[in-house]
Amino acid sequence: MSHAQQHVLSSAIVLALLVVLGIHIFLFPMYTSTPPVHHTKISAYEQALCRTTLKNNIRIPTSEWRNNPCPKYGIVSVVQGGRLGNQIWEYASVWATARRTGLEPFMPRCILKTLEEHFENLSIPPLSYIGRCTMDVNQIVNSLGQWNSTEQNIIIPRHAAYWSLILVWLDDIRREFTFKPSLKIYAERVLKRVAEKFNLVSPIYVSVHVRRTDYVDYLWQKLKTRPAPVSYYLSAMDYFADKYSNVVFIVTSDNIAWCKYNLHSKRHKMSFISDNNGKGPGKDLAVLSVCNHSIIDYGTYGSFGAILAAGETVVYNVTAYFSTLIADVLPNWRIMN
Numbered sequence: 001m002s003h004a005q006q007h008v009l010s011s012a013i014v015l016a017l018l019v020v021l022g023i024h025i026f027l028f029p030m031y032t033s034t035p036p037v038h039h040t041k042i043s044a045y046e047q048a049l050c051r052t053t054l055k056n057n058i059r060i061p062t063s064e065w066r067n068n069p070c071p072k073y074g075i076v077s078v079v080q081g082g083r084l085g086n087q088i089w090e091y092a093s094v095w096a097t098a099r100r101t102g103l104e105p106f107m108p109r110c111i112l113k114t115l116e117e118h119f120e121n122l123s124i125p126p127l128s129y130i131g132r133c134t135m136d137v138n139q140i141v142n143s144l145g146q147w148n149s150t151e152q153n154i155i156i157p158r159h160a161a162y163w164s165l166i167l168v169w170l171d172d173i174r175r176e177f178t179f180k181p182s183l184k185i186y187a188e189r190v191l192k193r194v195a196e197k198f199n200l201v202s203p204i205y206v207s208v209h210v211r212r213t214d215y216v217d218y219l220w221q222k223l224k225t226r227p228a229p230v231s232y233y234l235s236a237m238d239y240f241a242d243k244y245s246n247v248v249f250i251v252t253s254d255n256i257a258w259c260k261y262n263l264h265s266k267r268h269k270m271s272f273i274s275d276n277n278g279k280g281p282g283k284d285l286a287v288l289s290v291c292n293h294s295i296i297d298y299g300t301y302g303s304f305g306a307i308l309a310a311g312e313t314v315v316y317n318v319t320a321y322f323s324t325l326i327a328d329v330l331p332n333w334r335i336m337n
Contacts, residue, residue: 045135071104076098088304092162285301288308
């Protein structure tokens, strides 16, 4: 080999080594590097899940957190949104997602505070139990469909209602939401007074939940549909009155004045039980849960009341809305126009 050829070969080898080195230094990290770990303390992260400011001066008993180890894998939690009905479904969505994945569920204190006013012995602990632990915010997904690793945390968005997952364990979810004794007693007294009012022995109680107020605008803005007409509620009452004897209708609403003004029928026995100021959602929900059957229109609150009652349910037909989708699955739910 001539001197010139040796020089060319040496130059080629050097150039090849430089190319390989360049690939390893500049190109290879693009495919092999992991995103920077960004850990945050869970006690601080919890505030981001709540609409209201959490009180940092609330003393949590040492026994509630000192012996509680940090989760080995990811957790399931949720962002607070909406009123009582929304927050019940948010809790149930966390409960069902944790059961499906095996991840540990924890709830923001702001949601538990709302629910514990009405229910006892809820099984999901607050995030404050692991507040001293940290979370990698790069390992957060917001749905079961995105989850593909036990290292990931599932933080469910506000207003979520994972109904198809929840319906798998209906009996268990009913046991999870056990009303406080005072609300149970209240609901039983309401039904007893209604039976005495109409002089009925062992009546069939059918709840009627009418969702109004802000939902009227929501239906039009999101679904381009009008609220259920008066004829829907009366037709649903006709259905139950034709099917059962001694039926009495228990009417609840976030606008009970609208109901008293619009729902009239000489055929049906009705009792309007909601507070005029709409300040008793827990009491109304307890009454819905002890009725035999249910008439609902739409919304998370009425839908969950019907699920707790576990009887036959008539639901207003809103195309592709979650309450009508539930009716397509549960055999004792019936869609009515």
